[in-house]
Amino acid sequence: MTAKRTAIVVAVVFVAYAVLLGWRGALLIGTGDPVAIVLGIAVLAIPLLGAYLVWRELQFGRQTETLARELEAAGGLPVDDLPRRPSGRIDRAAADESFTKYKAEAEAAPEDWRVWFRLSTAYDAAGDRKRARASMRTAIAQHARTP
Incomplete structure (x- = not known):
């Protein structure tokens, strides 16, 4: 909020x-x-x-x-259970490991907006805001094409 x-x-x-x-x-x-x-x-x-x-x-x-x-x-949001540093930031190694899983999902089903949404959250957790926004734009476009 x-x-x-x-x-x-x-x-x-x-x-x-x-x-x-x-x-x-x-x-x-x-x-x-x-x-x-x-x-x-x-x-x-x-x-x-x-x-x-x-x-x-x-x-x-x-x-x-x-x-x-x-x-x-639909119960498809990724769970935010990545370990965090004392500062509150997500541990980079854990974010990178999580990212690999979501990237593979997006490559396997490139027309599914849900995998692009999850990939966007993984990019964001890994600290790559530019790619996170690009992935979210792809998710929005795919969602618009979904009947």
Whole structure:
């Protein structure tokens, strides 16, 4: 629940930032000076791009949460029983060992969104966030294709 609250706070802060930045962009455009108009348009583009990126991240989180609930209802969520260091981080060797199992499952059934979801959690446990997000995107795409 903390991640969801953090996302909401970030979205609210972004909206405030976008409104203030948009207002400044409109003021620059309103001056009539050609350089200020170009700068104002550029300033208006920043919140638009930011809004798109925030929307994409919120969609990714919502879709991931939907898949997690569905997998949990079916009893297919991976159990978080990996040993942890005193700092709370997962032991890297144990995460790597667990990862091998989930990678083999994904290779055996590449069209099954469930194995991609589990592979994503294994990548995350191993500390590879980039591949974890890519695997989760694959799980989301496979889930969308599932009848």
